[in-house]
Amino acid sequence: MIQVTCALIVDDQNRLFAAQRSESMNLPLKWEFPGGKIEPDETTQECLIREIFEELNITIKIVKDLPTNIHNYPTFAIALIPFVCNYVSGELILKEHAQFKWLHKNELLDLDWAEADIPILHHYLNLINAKS
Numbered sequence: 001m002i003q004v005t006c007a008l009i010v011d012d013q014n015r016l017f018a019a020q021r022s023e024s025m026n027l028p029l030k031w032e033f034p035g036g037k038i039e040p041d042e043t044t045q046e047c048l049i050r051e052i053f054e055e056l057n058i059t060i061k062i063v064k065d066l067p068t069n070i071h072n073y074p075t076f077a078i079a080l081i082p083f084v085c086n087y088v089s090g091e092l093i094l095k096e097h098a099q100f101k102w103l104h105k106n107e108l109l110d111l112d113w114a115e116a117d118i119p120i121l122h123h124y125l126n127l128i129n130a131k132s
């Protein structure tokens, strides 16, 4: 099973960052939280900081970890390890994705998400709805 970290990046208006995978990527044109596979000798947190810089050219701060979601796609299985994060610095430049959106909580479920992300999205929405 592949171990993949992902970032739920929240801005100062409580919007969440979503990125669309490009046509040439696995799961083409699906929406996801940016991140990627853990390499040997790095922690999940180190992986996420590295991936976000590689993919988006920004530095983030990890705020909170959310429960890992294990998902079986038809051809592979994934353990998707999510973290709530804040933007720290850098100009946002998309290096790999087709496009991105900053979304309010009521817009989040409208996108065509990668299946493994959907339980994570619901967990996040339950969390913020419980707070408000």
Ligand SMILES: Nc1nc2c([nH]c(=O)n2[C@@H]2O[C@H](COP(=O)(O)OP(=O)(O)OP(=O)(O)O)[C@@H](O)[C@H]2O)c(=O)[nH]1
Pocket: 002, 004, 005, 006, 026, 027, 031, 032, 033, 034, 035, 036, 037, 038, 078, 080, 114, 115, 116, 117
């Ligand atoms: N980054 C990321 N990958 C996800 C998410 N949801 C999901 O199913 N995946 C799957 O997890 C796998 C790993 O993602 P990736 O391709 O971004 O990782 P990577 O950059 O380290 O891989 P690479 O070096 O093969 O390009 C992909 O098969 C992708 O489809 C998500 O929210 N974020």
